[in-house]
Amino acid sequence: MSPALVISVPQTLEIDQYILYGKCSNSLLVVIRLKLGQDSDPRFGLFIQSKTMDESPQQTVQGLGSLPFYVGGTQVLGLACVVITGVWMGSYHGGYAWDGTQQEFNVHPLCMVLGMVFLYGDAILVYRVFRNESKRNVKILHAVLHFLALIISIVGIVAVFDYHNHEKIPNMYSLHSWCGMLTFLLFCIQWLMGLGFFLFPGTLTSMRSWYLPLHVFFGLAMLAMSLATCLLGISEKLFFAIQATYSQFVPEGILGNVLGMLLIAFGILIGYIVTREDFRRPPHPEEEALSVHFKTLTEGGSPSSP
Known part of the structure; x- marks a missing residue:
């Protein structure tokens, strides 16, 4: 009533x-x-x-009962992606350094998976996970996670440019690099606009209402773009490294393929949680x-x- x-x-x-x-x-x-x-x-x-x-409270509680399992699944998948990327670059390609060599390039995939996939996905989930916290505090956490993802991604981008320049390799020639740079630029714009519309005082309510659907849509769209760029990068790296033996199911090829499948599963689970209506943060x-x-x-x- x-x-x-x-x-x-x-x-x-x-x-x-x-x-x-x-x-x-x-x-x-x-x-x-x-x-x-x-x-x-x-x-x-x-x-x-x-x-x-x-909706009755009973229906809402029943729906929320599965949320921790889905969120836990995203964390397991996301951490697995980061660990596998680290093991792949560390065990098969000589580890990590900051000297312009192959070891500096290895910083690139690790930072991009950590920043533009795992932390970015967690930033999207905060409104589903912290359901009873102050909305302003959740907004701040959302912005901070995006900022951490941004900083880590900048380190990864600098690493690959530094490596290419040191080894006299052309920059920005592949589809992977084009998609990656487009995604990164859109990410920066999205973050700045989010700060302006939702955190800084003085923004008109009507403008926030207009921009919110765009912010939500492009947030998920850019996560999908990040995942697609990672898949292109995995394929590119495998062909450069083991082109002659890739078809023989060598361990490095299998590891790269498993990483790609885990990235896809991570993205699907994030999208499911965010778009499921009964997982939305209730108005306080x-x-x-x-x-x-x-x-x-x-x-x-x-x-x-x-």
Whole structure:
């Protein structure tokens, strides 16, 4: 049953009209235009959002019961991808260094898998995992994880450019490098726009509401682009390293293929968690249960979403 809301107004105020706006299946917007006396222009409106629950608490709890297992699965898969990448570069290609040699190149795949896949995926999941924390704190964690992914990815990109320049290898000629640079640039833009729209004060609510669907869509799209770029890089590295024996199921080839399959599984599981409706972070009472905003209404105007 929808909660009742009673508003008491002084006798000098007169209700001119009210307008109902359907918001979604579990909310209703009511706009009441008030006159400040008989000769006043009804310019001020009261915007009320009252939410009801369409799903029973039992259904919600049952749905959330599987969330920790899915999240745990992403962590196992993500860590496995990082470890396998580290073992591959460490055991089959001489380890790690920062001297312009092959060992410096090995820093590149490790940093990109750690930053643009594992940490990026975890940043996407924070709104599903931290369901009862302050929304602002979750936003800050979301931004910090993206920042860590950005810094680690910059190290990986510098490593591969430094190696290519040291060995006189052309830069940015392969499909892998094109996709990787495009993904990285979009990632930087997404991070900066996210800071501007959602963390810094002063951004209009209507602008946040407009940008939020784009932010969510491009967040998942860029994770898919990161995974696709990794798969291209794995194939490229295997062909450069073991082209003559790759078809013979040599251990390095199998290890690279397993890494690719784990990356795909990681991406699929992240996408499933993020798009499953009952895993969404619920609105907290202090955030959205009852939002009251005063706004100057123009003729035929409607309130913006909170």
